[in-house]
Amino acid sequence: MPVMALTGWQLLLGGMFLLPVALLVDPPLPVLTATQIAGYVWLCVAGAMLAYALWFRGIRRLSPVAVSAMSLLSPVTAVVLGWVFLGQRIQGMALPGLIIVILSVCRSSGR
Numbered sequence: 001m002p003v004m005a006l007t008g009w010q011l012l013l014g015g016m017f018l019l020p021v022a023l024l025v026d027p028p029l030p031v032l033t034a035t036q037i038a039g040y041v042w043l044c045v046a047g048a049m050l051a052y053a054l055w056f057r058g059i060r061r062l063s064p065v066a067v068s069a070m071s072l073l074s075p076v077t078a079v080v081l082g083w084v085f086l087g088q089r090i091q092g093m094a095l096p097g098l099i100i101v102i103l104s105v106c107r108s109s110g111r
Contacts, residue, residue, distance in 0.1 A: 003056045007052045011048060
């Protein structure tokens with residue numbers, strides 16, 4: 001099965017599994033405006049379809065070590081962006097954890 005078809009099925013089935021929970025737990029949505037609908041369409045197209053296409057194209061060209069390092073760097077990137085843009089601090093055991101992840105990524109990519 002082509003990667004984009006598999007991705008489409010994953011997104012569809014994920015949405016179908018979440019729909020009953022959302023209907024039970026979340027309050028009903030207000031009537032959406034045309035701007036809000038356009039924003040949602042933009043998020044679906046650019047945030048899902050385009051992002052998945054680029055992601056799968058990229059990992060096809062990288063080594064397994066580089067791909068696994070990227071999965072470790074995702075939370076590190078979130079921490080750094082939170083620190084830079086939101087003024088969040090790294091406290092407690094999060095700082096040694098962050099350092100361990102960075103060192104392991106540097107060590108694995110150096111091989």
